[in-house]
Amino acid sequence: MTAPNSTPAAGGVATPPARPVRFEDPVRNAAYWARIERNVAAAPPLTEEQIATLRGIFAPVARTATREAT
Secondary structure: OOOOOOOEOHHHOEOOOOOOOOOOOHHHHHHHHHHHHHHHHHOOOOOHHHHHHHHHHHHHHHHHHHHHHO
16 A cells, blocks of 8 residues: 555644656746646636536545545
8 A cells, every 4th residue: 555645744734745746857847836826826716516527527536546545
């Protein structure tokens, strides 16, 4: 079994997983993730219908992963 992506910190709060390294050059990698953050910040919020659709898509994957981990 592999290690979890995030571990509980003080107070039981999980730390976010580290970002993958997209480019070997740290400056280029930082610029890439800054661009991703700008795109996410500019995007409109999801509608309830979109959220429900995404949950329906990913719920079977999450259940399978949970079953395999136990």
